[in-house]
Amino acid sequence: MAGYVVAGILLLAVAGFLLEKRRRRTHPVPPGYQEDLELPHTAEWELYHNALSLCSMKTRFCLAELEIPYLGHHIDLIETGAYETLRPKLLRVNPGGTVPVLLHNGHPIYESHEQIRYAARFVPEGIPALVPSDPAEREEMDAWVDRTTLTNPLEEPGKSAGNAVPGQTLPLFCTMIEKIPLHRIVEGLLFHFDKRRPVMFILFKLLGIRRLPRLGPLPEVIGDTRGILLGFLDELDGRLGENGGPWIMGEQFTLADVGWVVILERIRQASAENVFLDPADRPHVAAYWERLKARPSYRRAILDHDHPLIDYGRDRIAEAKTTDPNVRMLLEGA
Numbered sequence: 482m483a484g485y486v487v488a489g490i491l492l493l494a495v496a497g498f499l500l501e502k503r504r505r506r507t508h509p510v511p512p513g514y515q516e517d518l519e520l521p522h523t524a525e526w527e528l529y530h531n532a533l534s535l536c537s538m539k540t541r542f543c544l545a546e547l548e549i550p551y552l553g554h555h556i557d558l559i560e561t562g563a564y565e566t567l568r569p570k571l572l573r574v575n576p577g578g579t580v581p582v583l584l585h586n587g588h589p590i591y592e593s594h595e596q597i598r599y600a601a602r603f604v605p606e607g608i609p610a611l612v613p614s615d616p617a618e619r620e621e622m623d624a625w626v627d628r629t630t631l632t633n634p635l636e637e638p639g640k641s642a643g644n645a646v647p648g649q650t651l652p653l654f655c656t657m658i659e660k661i662p663l664h665r666i667v668e669g670l671l672f673h674f675d676k677r678r679p680v681m682f683i684l685f686k687l688l689g690i691r692r693l694p695r696l697g698p699l700p701e702v703i704g705d706t707r708g709i710l711l712g713f714l715d716e717l718d719g720r721l722g723e724n725g726g727p728w729i730m731g732e733q734f735t736l737a738d739v740g741w742v743v744i745l746e747r748i749r750q751a752s753a754e755n756v757f758l759d760p761a762d763r764p765h766v767a768a769y770w771e772r773l774k775a776r777p778s779y780r781r782a783i784l785d786h787d788h789p790l791i792d793y794g795r796d797r798i799a800e801a802k803t804t805d806p807n808v809r810m811l812l813e814g815a
């Protein structure tokens with residue numbers, strides 16, 4: 482009798498899991514503005530975003546520069562508390578299961594680089610445009626935006642600074658996850674479309690930052706992406722030195738700067754300014770970073786959305802680097 486009860490319970494659990502898995506099924510979505518899709522909305526502009534997400538910061542920064550008001554929906558990633566990207570509220574808006582998603586009059590725009598280009602077409606009266614009017618300059622700006630685009634960091638880390646920077650974010654993931662209960666990560670193990678991610682978070686949680694220097698292929702990823710990112714920053718330093726700044730396209734603040742500010746911000750959050758933004762190594766980038774932080778949109782799009790776990794993670798990395806020479810060697814390279 483007891484055997485039947487156990488078997489019944491197991492059967493119910495499996496059926497429940499399969500049903501739930503179906504409800505949370507994800508699939509890739511086409512990038513850009515979705516003309517044929519209109520989702521429930523209450524404001525002209527709405528943004529599904531996350532405090533930590535690099536791409537979310539980019540779109541927030543762009544909207545702040547354009548002074549476009551929007552209704553924000555904060556969606557947790559596991560690093561900030563839970564796998565809300567795998568829950569129906571977000572999946573109804575983006576079956577791809579990622580943030581950010583920008584809605585304009587209910588039409589979603591997928592991919593942050595598409596979102597900033599789309600939003601930049603709606604410059605309110607009296608606000609400076611974020612795109613040069615000269616086609617040749619626009620093309621040049623686009624190439625700088627492409628250097629910041631995040632597409633496929635695991636497979637193509639060398640393609641852009643945007644793809645390299647997640648490798649430098651690993652220590653931050655590792656320290657932020659200390660504060661997240663293990664059972665929350667299990668939700669990712671059950672339903673995430675890329676199981677490598679929850680597995681990595683479980684290892685981070687169980688082993689901690691001090692074990693990062695010996696954690697499978699990750700030390701190599703961190704070393705390689707540091708080299709790639711330094712290369713892109715050298716290029717940026719050269720550009721700002723040549724054109725005299727203050728911005729990548731000279732006098733005009735453009736989408737190229739919107740793309741870069743979040744990469745530099747991620748370096749700050751990962752407690753790695755001394756490695757990448759030292760004025761002695763890259764004086765033009767260091768001065769540029771100070772100018773970026775002085776913009777009102779930096780406060781509105783980034784500091785005002787700060788999350789306590791980001792500050793916690795940043796402090797823990799700094800502490801681990803000062804107390805553990807292996808961690809310092811891994812994260813600073815020398």
Ligand SMILES: N[C@@H](CCC(=O)N[C@@H](CS)C(=O)NCC(=O)O)C(=O)O
Nearest residue numbers: 534535536566579580592593594631
């Ligand atoms: N290429 C996309 C990247 C979107 C993306 O991967 N977003 C991350 C946060 S930065 C996410 O939502 N990840 C879901 C997860 O980690 O479970 C964009 O530029 O918008």
